[in-house]
Amino acid sequence: MNPSQPLTIEIVSDVVCPWCFIGLRRLDLALEAVRRRHPDIRCIKRWRPFxxxxxxxPEGEPYLPHLVKKFGGPERVQAAFQHVRDAGAAYGLDYRFEDIKVLVNTFQAHRLIHWAQQSGDAQILVERLLIGQFQRGENLGDKAVLANIAVECG
Structure with a gap:
């Protein structure tokens, strides 16, 4: 590895994807391991929308009914939730699917990530959006919610 060149990682994800939260945690752990061996390595994360x-x-739709239809029944939804909860627990993530009321269109959230990325690293914002979705049940399709998160993240 050439420490004078930053390692650029393109991350294609959506803030309503529970596996993307786990993937981000796993990526960060892997990067920590690389930095322990190569402390001069610089890393740039570029967030791309999915x-x-x-x-x-844009208004969204009721969360649970959408998933019941998508997965083929409430039992399957609960099994999927438990699978994600179990996987996330290994990385210190506490998923609260029962708090999510609205399945949102994430176009505005992706715009906010793009904007944050223009002025630097968007990781803090992305993590806060994921926490908002999966641990606080915030409506990430609501512009006022997104504005508050943006202010909170600086």
Whole structure:
């Protein structure tokens, strides 16, 4: 590795994807291991949008009914939730799916990430959005919620 050149990582994700939260934790742990061996390595993360639910209207729709239809029943949804909870627990993540009321269109959240990235690292914002979605049940399709998160992240 050439320490004079930063390691650029393109991250394609959506803030409503529970596996993306786990993936981010795993990536950060891997980068910590690399930095222990190569402390001069610089890393740049570039966030790219992925729309997990592109057909959802800007207003969103009820979360659980959408997932019941998508997964084929409430039992399957609960099994999927438990699978994610178990996987996330290994990385210190506490998923609270029961607090999520709205399946959101993430277009505005991706715009906010893009804006934050223009002035530096968007990681703090992305992490806060993931926490908002999966641990606080915040409506990430609501511009006022996004504005408050942006202010909170600086």
């Amino acid at each position: 729309f997990l639910n592109p057909s959802v209207s």
